[in-house]
Amino acid sequence: MKKEVQVHSLFSDFDISLFRAGKHFRLYEKFGAHLMEVNGEKGVYFAVWAPSAKSISVIGDFNYWLEGEHQLNVRWDGSGIWEGFIPGVEKGTKYKYKIQSHHNDMVIEKADPYALSCEHPPNTASIVWDLDYKWKDKKYMSTRKDKNSLDQPFSIYEVHLGSWRKNMDENRSLTYTEMADELVGYVKEMGFTHVEFMPIMEYPYDPSWGYQLTGYFAPTSRFGNPQEFMQLMDAFHKEGIGVILDWVPSHFPEDKHGLGQFDGSHLYEHPDPRKGYHPDWKSLIFNYGRNEVRSFLISNAVFWLDKYHVDGLRVDAVASMLYLDYSREDHEWEPNEHGGRENLDAISFLRELNKEVYGSFEGVQTIAEESTSFPMVSRPVDLGGLGFGMKWMMGWMHDTLEYFKKDPIYRQYHQNDITFSMTYTFTENFALPLSHDEVVYGKHSLLGRMPGDEWQRFANLRLLYSYMFTHPGAKLLFMGAEIGQYEEWNYNTSLDWHLLQDDYHKGVKELLTDLNKLYKKQPALHEKQFSAEGFEWIAYDDSKNSVLSFIRKGKDPKDSLIIVCNFTPSVLTDYSVGLPASGKLKEIFNSDEKKYGGSGTKNKSLKIEKEEFHGRDHSAEITIPPLGTVVFKIL
Incomplete structure (x- = not known):
């Protein structure tokens, strides 16, 4: 029996019209679970989009997870939004939505797509939370545009939070609070201008490294709560270090509590498997042509910039979004309306994303991981570009690492491999990446690629980094590269910090510290790095x-x-x-x-x-x- 769900709404008619038009980019202020007081009673307002639902109950530890106890009300306007205020629900309450679908009367339990906090995997419930926090980075935020502009040094330290450093006594990853001390101090000591986190949004499966998300609005509970993540952001900003988050609008997993078939229908994913299923990653692809989905994704990007003071978003797997035939055989895709292979809906979405981000936030950057020759990725939308601030220079990375693998005696026959990048360096605002993808799956560590005896291998590594820092473009280096890891990266173990007891490894770390100083001190290395x-x-x-x-x-x-x-x-x-x-x-x-x-x-x-x-x-x-x-x- 339905009880104690009061009719209440945070949505105005204007909100609904924007949402349905795909133009509402602050949906996190409306959807999800919001602590509030209604008619003198404290509780939580819930709102969820599920147009194919026949009924929706909020189940949780406050009602013993019983279906039907607290049923939400569907809006009269055909928007597909279910909502209601439940008195007595408090911060920290675990909950899910139990959805009965019009499709075969199937009943599904789903986590809240807009949840601000989630249970620690493998548990899958959402948690009622707030974003109350007193920020201390006003000075940094007011001057961020000067540090984050394209004529400033951009030296990025890429980090997987779970494996950067472990608490060896307890055999666990560091918490956000511990990282606010140890990681921030280390990045400052090394002289990097920015840190980039592999996805910190909640994800169910550790071996995915965070690239298959189920909680788009929740920092992972593996390392602490939202306020503790805010403290980490604050700590970086106190030291003048920018924070970039990896963001994944390209696909999402099929986990039962996630976005897939959310209300029994293809709600977030494209219904045509040729556009809605990713064969490589066995995951689902967003329906970029559906207005409400575009609003969800752009609102999510805005959320991290707005509520967590993030300085940039590195957008993952952009190439997979741009092409209808990406990783597909001839019979597995359908051309667009012009007969081409470009995904016109995704292109339109990315342009709108960048227009909103740059139009609403001063001093931020978006960076595309885009591995093809798609034109004008980092050029303004009004000039026909996709509107990103930068693009990863995958060609440079590939050619350079192939060249360095060769015994020096043969390099004279491959001079073009190391010079070719300069034929296209200034066609985009390129960032030079030596990322996590280059030190996994049998590719070896960067040091492990280098030829010669021990001295030559380390000399080659120092040469690689020096060439990288003097080549035009921003720089990105994955953690562990600065200490000369012998082994490939393992998401489940700490970096090999003991290597710094050896002079060669210590020398690599000192070299990179000095390269960061050189890059920042010498205007010639950054003022015209994209020109x-x-x-x-x-x-x-x-x-x-x-x-x-x-x-x-x-x-x-x-x-x-x-x-x-x-x-x-x-x-x-x-x-x-x-x-x-x-x-x-x-x-x-x-x-x-x-x-x-x-x-x-x-x-x-x-x-x-x-x-x-x-x-x-x-x-x-x-x-x-x-x-x-x-x-x-x-x-």
């Missing part, structure tokens, strides 16, 4: 020596840097480099320094001669260390 005006080749064709030389430029010509990379273990002495001006050449960075584990081959202050070389009026003879990168400044 062709910020780069100029000196010589890219010295394949015989496997050497690259180029100039990085900032807004002031005096800030220009000369970078020379030697991809062989031979020391090159009296090596002539054409230069743009007279003066003296001062070495300001050398990846072969002894403190990094190198040989200590260095350059003293060098006089620039008025001798033509590389088509320039001036030149100097330098020494290039083995498997090393040297950065010079003209004084």
Whole structure:
């Protein structure tokens, strides 16, 4: 028998019209479970979208999980929204929706799509919660636009919270509160400007690493509650470090308590399996053409920026959204209305997402993980682009790692692999990723890819990072790369922190700390990192020596840097480099320094001669260390 559910609504007619038009981007203020007082009684207002439901009961530990005790009321306007106020329900109450569907009278138990907190998996109930918190980052938020703009250094440390560091005494991951001390301090010490979390939204299955979500509005309970996650955000902001969240609007799992067949119908997923089922991940794909689903997803992106003060979203698997034939055989997909393979609904959704994010929040960035040559991913929507701030440079990552795998003796035959990226670097605002995907599934760790003896392997790794930090674009490095992990990443174990007892590993960490300092201190490395005006080749064709030389430029010509990379273990002495001006050449960075584990081959202050070389009026003879990168400044 229905009892104690009072008629109450947070929805105005305008809210309903926006929702049905796919233009309501603050749905978290309406849907879900909201603690409030109605007619002098404290309790919770519940609202859920389920147009194919015949009846919906809120079941939970407050009513012994009994169906029919507290049935919600369906709105009269045909919106498919069920709602009602239940007195006496308190913060911390566990609940689900029990839905009887019009489809075959099936009865389903579902978690709340808008729940602010969830039970620790494998338990699946939603938890009534609030977002009350006194933020302490007002100063940071007011100046964020200056730190987060594209002409500023963007050095990202990618983290899987469950495996970054363990509490070894209790054999568990750190809590949000512990990370606010240990992780924040470490990222600050290393000098990264941003941290990126692999998905922290609630997910049921640890081996998915968080990329198959069931609680889009709830930070995972594995490490603490919502307020404790806010404390972690606050702690990063106190140190001036931006936080980027991985966000997954591309697909969701089929878990029974999740979004799949939510009300007995294909509500969130596309009903056509050619568009609604992902064969690779055995997951469901959102129906980007359904207005209410677009409102749900864009509201979710806005939610993290609004309520958790997030500084950016890295959008996962964008390529799988853009193409109807992604990972499908010829007979498994249907062309769009123009006969093409592009998913027009998904493209429209991504453009609307970015318009809303950039229009509503100052100083944030969206970053696309997009692995194809789809045009204008990081160009403004009003110019025909998708509107992202940046795009991962997957081609650079692939070509570079393939090149570094090769024995240096063969690199002279593959010079094009290491130079090719510069033919398209400025077609997008690229971020250079050495991400978690590159150190799993038998690919080996980054160190494990490097050829040669122990010294050469570490020298190659230092060279890789130095080349990366001097190449145009933002930088992203997955945790563990900075200490030279031997083993592939394992989501279930801690990083091998004991390796830092060894000088080679300690040297890699010190090198990356100094590279972050260099990247931040030298305007030439970031002011024009997305512009062709910020780069100029000196010589890219010295394949015989496997050497690259180029100039990085900032807004002031005096800030220009000369970078020379030697991809062989031979020391090159009296090596002539054409230069743009007279003066003296001062070495300001050398990846072969002894403190990094190198040989200590260095350059003293060098006089620039008025001798033509590389088509320039001036030149100097330098020494290039083995498997090393040297950065010079003209004084």
